[in-house]
Amino acid sequence: MNEVGESLNFIEHIVEEDLRNGYTKAELRFRFPPEPNGYLHIGHASSICLNFGLGLRYNAPVNLRFDDTNPAKEEQEYVDAIKKDVEWLGYTWDTERYASDYFQQLYDWAVLLIKEGKAYVDSQSSEEMAKQKGTPTEAGIDSPFRNRTVEENLTLFEGMRRGDYEEGTHVLRAKIDMKSSNMLMRDPIMYRVLHKSHHRTNTDWCIYPMYDWTHGESDYIEQVSHSLCTLEFAMHRELYDWFLDQVTDPKKLRPKQREFARRNLSHTVVSKRKLLQLVEQNAVNGWDDPRMPTISGLRRRGFTPESIKNFVNTIGIAKRENLIDVSLLEFHAREHLNKIAPRVMGVLNPLKLVILNYEGEEEWLEAENNPEDETAGFRKVPFSRELYIEQEDFKEEANRKFFRLKLGGEVRLKNGYIIKAESCTKDTEGNILEVLCTYDPKSKSGSGTEESLRKVKGTLHWVSIKHAVEAEVRLYDRLFTDESPDTHKDKDFMEFINPESLKVITGYLEPSLKSAQVGDRVQFQRLGYFCVDPDTTSEKLVFNRTVGLRDVWAKIQQRD
């Protein structure tokens, strides 16, 4: 960790305290328990890093456990995607588990509870039961079926399991306390009838256990020491403990549930349900759309696992409400990409520039691949009489703050020569068509001549027109215009979708990029970090902009 002296988050403090109070290190065990009903997002990354980070810290095993108790929503596709994402982040689970592995054990325990008079079959509609449940401020009332005999309950539950009953006719309920101030303790449902095929158990079962009944018992079966979940489960802890009380052997380790606040990221939503809605309503092009805050979306966007983990570690873990600015995530992307991304030149908004006094056909200039990495080496880039520069890099007239090219002014072409703008041509509407300039042949970069050492304020990137490689470039902006789109009581989050979150343009790139492979990450100098999208084919290169460079000039312009 850090040399200065590490600071622990509150979960780590709890573990340290448990270690002082009798837990042995060998007893420590954690789990990451996703439901396979959607793709993992940046919020899950926090949970993954927390649990697997604890595993690394204490050299303790961490299970990957799929919480697959609801066959109506869960699919193998999601299981595969989740495993891929966890692996991509760089973590290794001890064993791969499924709550469905425990269906028989759970059933046996449920029978035990019935025999002890602690569970009963209720045969009312969900509406009737909801009515009896009361409200947070009013006690509930007992179900008319609450006092069925053990034999009757056993017979009915066995029938439920056999498939004798239709969905919605019977449920198994824990007999706890309809007057509890905790709504979850008012005889919660343990099993419901569901005649649906399960992605792993197929049609073996037609009753499925509910989350509360399943989760703590699964932790107990796996001997998980610390079961960490988000704050909305805090009220479930009492029930988690109640269910555990019914089955635990005091000689075995008893799991402990603790809750932390989920991380909210600005300008997006971090909820599987809402992300699914974006996918289903085609607001984005799938779960791995680079605008999505999913792990797969961030991967496709060009984020590195390191940048995500660094982000997660700096935002930490706590119990209070939070809204983390997405710019912090972008900072970590830049920080890592700055070290590893080769520099290349590409022009996204081309303006033709002609060097009037350039006599040669072409020449190949030496260019440094990465000034942050001495081992990155050099490459050659072609230079010729006609180049593209960015439209924003030329103005006929501009004040002293503008370091770029203006008529009569000089700039250096990166890795090339110092040029001077002499004139420009325009169409009938006044749009600039091309810039005509002259160059100083003695000013070639790296030549060591007096002229080459001259300081000019501006340096522009460029690309030789006849050598340029065309590519589709996808520029992304925030998916939502509001920093917290799903917290408005009077407005749906879909109303805040940014209509300009994706802009597709054609870029003109230096020819070395012809051989770029899917997933390659580069810095287009002075523009940002880009990566090669999987849509790339042998005929067409496709780049995603991961994140732009920090842009002081944009800020200066904004102020004016």
Next chain:
RNA sequence: UGGCCUAUGGUGUAAUUGGCAACACAGCUGGUUUUGGUCCAGUCGUUCUAGGUUCGAGUCCUAGUAGGCCAACCA
């Protein structure tokens, strides 16, 4: 007319468990630079309120205020 949780700079998280409120990001100034990038230096600014305990309170107690969560055969 309930229960549970939370409150530290603009944002996020710390504070050796009662002992000088710190780190990162963002902002602002300046320096270096063949990327208006990177890097370097400097700077701004914080314990929700009111009482109490204490030599000493961000930390403990009481009350208040504000925010979040709790009534799916979802997880």
